Amino acid sequence: MTELILHHYPESPFSEKVRAILGAKGLAWRSLQVSMIMPRPATAALTGGYRRIPVLQVGADIYCDTALIAAYLDGMGTGPSLFAADNRLAAQTLARWVDTELFWAAVTLRFMPENMGNFFTDPASAQAFAEDRANFAQGAQVRRPSVDEAQSRYARFLAEMDAQLADGRPYLFGADWSVADFAVYHMLWFIHAGGGMADWLASRTHVAAWMERMRAFAQHGGQEISADDALALALEAEPLAIEPASDIAGIPPGTAVNVAPVDYGVMPSHGTLLRCDTDIVVIRREHALTGAVNVHFPRHGFGVARD
Ligand SMILES: N[C@@H](CCC(=O)N[C@@H](CS)C(=O)NCC(=O)O)C(=O)O
Structure with a gap:
């Protein structure tokens, strides 16, 4: 399995949620500690603008928001489901x-x-x-x-x-x-x-x-990884193949879009729409430091607009 890389910082409560889930499920993870304030160049190159913390990187796939990270991790590790x-x-x-x-x-x-x-x-x-x-x-x-x-x-x-x-x-x-x-x-x-x-x-x-x-559960730390190594892993990896679909009239897959939280930290990520359904929004983007990456968001709490 490709490594789970958590971009986080110790004081961040939402990161603590993910650290506890990783520990409860007995999952090994890599810790990319970012600054509590901007700039966070490696994370920004991967997300393309979304600036909330934490994000989970799995090769060239980036999962934003702990609601989605919890859903992604749920099928892994040991113990009962988070969503019985x-x-x-x-x-x-x-x-x-x-x-x-x-x-x-x-x-x-x-x-x-x-x-x-x-x-x-x-x-x-x-x-x-x-x-x-x-x-x-x-x-x-x-x-x-x-x-x-x-x-x-x-x-x-x-x-x-x-x-x-x-x-x-x-x-x-x-x-x-x-x-x-x-x-x-x-x-x-x-x-x-x-x-x-x-x-x-x-x-x-x-x-x-x-x-x-x-x-x-949260006492189970991750093994440190540097920003350069995390970027190199993204560059080496192929982003997941995503079945194209969109449930937004007038924004078909392939459209240049921006995706942003609707409540706070509303800085958008830019990319090409791959999929938008009732659960998730996924965009594809390219950056010299990362190659092609997929950035995944939960649908709940995020807006999608044409760029
Ligand atoms: N709904 C988001 C909330 C994330 C969030 O608010 N994170 C805080 C840190 S715990 C944040 O990004 N603060 C601004 C920052 O760290 O730059 C999630 O579940 O991931």
């Missing part, structure tokens, strides 16, 4: 809510001075981060909640989650994990990673025990 049929709708819907609504509450909470821990090593890196994220926020269509709103959203969620786990089940929907466990895990990990609000977790004993179970 009996709770698939509930698990997917909870994961989407956590990754959007709870995420913005988590951002408010984590960046309260008392919850930040040592996120920034010095004032200059804090300033560089603020400038980078101001660029990232351009064109975003999201609302970051106030502290009061974020606290009440999180308190309510923790109470409901604790009640759900109170019957002794190990995971949110029963005996087996689902994608929702990993989505909730990374968000709680992010909120508390600076050591703040520890009492919120400690007082929810079922959540605290579940959190330790989930945290253990």
